[in-house]
Amino acid sequence: MIELRDIEKTYYSGNVATPVLHGVTFRIERGEYVAIMGASGTGKSTLMNILGCLDKPTGGEFHLDGIDVVNLDDEELSHLRNEKIGFVFQQFHLLQRTTALRNVLLPLIYAEAYPDDAEDRADVALTAVGLEDRMTYRPHELSGGQQQRVAIARALVTDPEIILADEPTGNLDSRSGIEVLAIFKRLHRQGRTIVLVTHSDDVAEHADRVIVMTDGTIAEDRRVERPRDAERENAERTENGEQREETVT
Amino acid sequence: MKILRVAAEGFHSLGLNKLRTFFMMAGTIVGVAALVVIMAIGRGTEQKVMKRVQAFGPRAMMIIAGGGKDLPPPDMTVTTLVLDDAEAIRNEIDGLEVVTPQAWRFDMDLRHESNQTQSVVWGVEPQWHDAWNWQVVEGEPITADDVATMARVCVIGSAVKRDLFGDQDPLGKEIHCNKVRLTVKGVLEHRGVGGMGGVAEFDNRIIIPVTTAMRRVMNVDYVGAIRVVTKDPALMPQQAKQIRDLLHARHHISPPREDDFRIITPMAIAEMVRGTSGTLSMLLIALAALSLLVGGVVLMNILLISVAERQAEIGLRRALGATQRDIFMQFLTESLAVTFLGMIVGSLSGYGVSVLLARFTPIMTVASWEPLAVALAFALLIGTFFGVQPARRAARLRPVEALR
Known part of the structure; x- marks a missing residue:
């Protein structure tokens, strides 16, 4: 599915070469839920950019769904991103003053063929993240958690091979964070491949597998024995919340 | 797409x-x-x-007394353009349909009984009607006989008719112009404002035989202008030159001296x-x-x-x-x-x-x-x-x- 072999990335600024990744190798199979961890400066973001086909490695091999990514040109990479990858960013990156529905439709605009049922798909995606009654809301009318859910719907609308989430809970309070992680958990349960980039152990524990980056290489690649279940935690939290509200009134 | x-x-x-x-x-x-x-x-x-060209007459030229470069009104003190010049142009230049001299005065007081108005008085020949393509709507135009006999008659513009006669029938009535009594024999069709530089009100005028104008009303022996209508507009530049040469000879003008007349063509108006x-x-x-x-x-x-x-x-x-x-x-x-x-x-x-x-x-x-x-x-x-x-x-x- 995703196959990286001896991936290297070096940035050049004038005559100064700054190596960031030296020899990263791993495979991610379809349906896995993987967290990539690491402190800042460990090459975690660079790795994510390469996985997202936003940037090309300076060395090594990268196959995505059987496609040799390293030899693609800019236009082919654009199409690949559009078809195979659903991005979720820390800062949500929604178009301001634009409805949730229109934000979700955005990737389809750049699809080779605009589907006839585009609006239905957006509808389904927004319903999947629990925002079926917020379709015409604009970002400033939504909470942070809701905005991130719109972003997840946008990532889902093209039915991508991978959901690539970069610190998706980084700008959210813990409760909204759990809501977002619960959605990821459910998508995973439905068979999606999810790659979650984070610096937080708390967040990483929700995945089945954790890859830890240190100094541009993989320091650790392990299975999580008993992953946290955000869906259950979220359900319990909601129940408690409702009970609390009842006691207050 | x-x-x-x-x-x-x-x-x-x-x-x-x-x-x-x-x-x-x-x-x-x-x-x-x-x-x-x-x-x-x-x-x-x-x-x-x-x-403007249409109003001036696309086939017309005006030879106006007085030199300089400005367009009308002409210099009324220049006395060198005379009836004989018109006669010479008529005889010596080919391809002209009409040649008609005219003398005029601005701000002439007209009176009929107790009604008064100020008007432009034009002394013209019968060809004037054709030269300006301007006919009478009531009564008779100026005739060759009127010119020959220095007749005390006039044809009045519609504004003059309105000012002096109101709703009355003006034909056969007398008006006083500079102590000269003139009988109204016709009324010109309405033409509105425009024409010479855009300042003239066309209908505020009377026309009288040119001889009557020169001898009886204005007491002069020269005219203000000669209007010429060509048969073929293509010949106009050439004819203008011929007229200029003819007048130079008749007025004894050679290069260092300035012309004492101007020739206005539709091109100049445009x-x-x-x-x-x-x-x-x-x-x-x-x-x-x-x-x-x-x-x-x-x-x-x-x-x-x-x-x-x-x-x-x-x-x-x-x-x-x-x-x-x-x-x-x-x-x-x-x-x-x-x-x-x-x-x-x-x-x-x-x-x-x-x-x-x-x-x-x-x-x-x-x-x-x-x-x-x-x-x-x-x-x-x-x-x-x-x-x-x-x-x-x-x-x-x-x-x-x-x-x-």
């Missing part, structure tokens, strides 16, 4: 920031409006020229009419060029700023699958849409200004569709010229850096 969807994104983002969009349009609006006004004035001027609106047009052309240029630079700057401002948006679009070309097309669409919209608003305002000019100033304007074609061409040119650079910059942003 993907390109249409991308273009729709461009339109969408223009709608999100209307003030910015307006500033992007401003230069195009002013420039295009000026263009439209210029062309309306140009057409209006040509129509005015046509009208030139005069064009001259008045020429300066205004030059000014407007400068304004149009300047505002289109400045507007284009402003447009480009705002687009460049907006590319910088919207880096994250561009990065996002790239991440979601937009190609460099998609981004380029979106920004070019924004630029073109802005100039196109500016063109429409500018055309409408230009049209409005043209209508206002025509109504509230002496400037004549005629709106037409041609300026729209020119404006469209300009708008597309500016939209492309000043839009490509920002669009290229947007397209070349690297997604990773744009998203940061």
Whole structure:
């Protein structure tokens, strides 16, 4: 599915070469839920950019769904991103003053063929993240958690091979964070491949597998024995919340 | 079509920031409006020229007493243009249909019983009616007999009839002009205002036999002008030269001495009419060029700023699958849409200004569709010229850096 072999990335600024990744190798199979961890400066973001086909490695091999990514040109990479990858960013990156529905439709605009049922798909995606009654809301009318859910719907609308989430809970309070992680958990349960980039152990524990980056290489690649279940935690939290509200009134 | 969807994104983002969009349009609006006004004035001027030439007579020339370069009124103190000059032109120049001398005086007091008015008195020959293509609607015109006998008769303009006679029938009545009694024998058809430099009210005049005018009313032995109508307008420049040579000989004028007459042709009239609106047009052309240029630079700057401002948006679009070309097309669409919209608003305002000019100033304007074609061409040119650079910059942003 995703196959990286001896991936290297070096940035050049004038005559100064700054190596960031030296020899990263791993495979991610379809349906896995993987967290990539690491402190800042460990090459975690660079790795994510390469996985997202936003940037090309300076060395090594990268196959995505059987496609040799390293030899693609800019236009082919654009199409690949559009078809195979659903991005979720820390800062949500929604178009301001634009409805949730229109934000979700955005990737389809750049699809080779605009589907006839585009609006239905957006509808389904927004319903999947629990925002079926917020379709015409604009970002400033939504909470942070809701905005991130719109972003997840946008990532889902093209039915991508991978959901690539970069610190998706980084700008959210813990409760909204759990809501977002619960959605990821459910998508995973439905068979999606999810790659979650984070610096937080708390967040990483929700995945089945954790890859830890240190100094541009993989320091650790392990299975999580008993992953946290955000869906259950979220359900319990909601129940408690409702009970609390009842006691207050 | 993907390109249409991308273009729709461009339109969408223009709608999100209307003030910015307006500033992007401003230069195009002013420039295009000026263009439209210029062309309306140009057409209006040509129509005015046509009208003046038509009123003057497209086949007519006027030989006017007095030198200098100005157009009428003629110098009434110049005494050298005489009836014999008219006779000589009639006999010696070929291809002329009518040659008719005329003497006139401004501000003559006319009286009928207790009614008074001021009028221009024209002494004419019978050919005058044909030379000016101006006939009587009541009574009789001036005849050769009237001229030969120095008859005390007159044909009056419709304004004079109104002032002196009101609703009465003027035919056969007497009016006093400079202590000379004249019998009204006819009334001229209505012609309105215009003609010689645009100052004359045509209908405020009476015409009398030229001999009567010279001997009885004005007491002079010279005329103010000779009107000539050619059979063939193509011969006019040549005939004008022949008349000039003939009068030079008759008046004993050789080069160092200035002419004591002027020959006015329809071409000279047209030139005069064009001259008045020429300066205004030059000014407007400068304004149009300047505002289109400045507007284009402003447009480009705002687009460049907006590319910088919207880096994250561009990065996002790239991440979601937009190609460099998609981004380029979106920004070019924004630029073109802005100039196109500016063109429409500018055309409408230009049209409005043209209508206002025509109504509230002496400037004549005629709106037409041609300026729209020119404006469209300009708008597309500016939209492309000043839009490509920002669009290229947007397209070349690297997604990773744009998203940061």
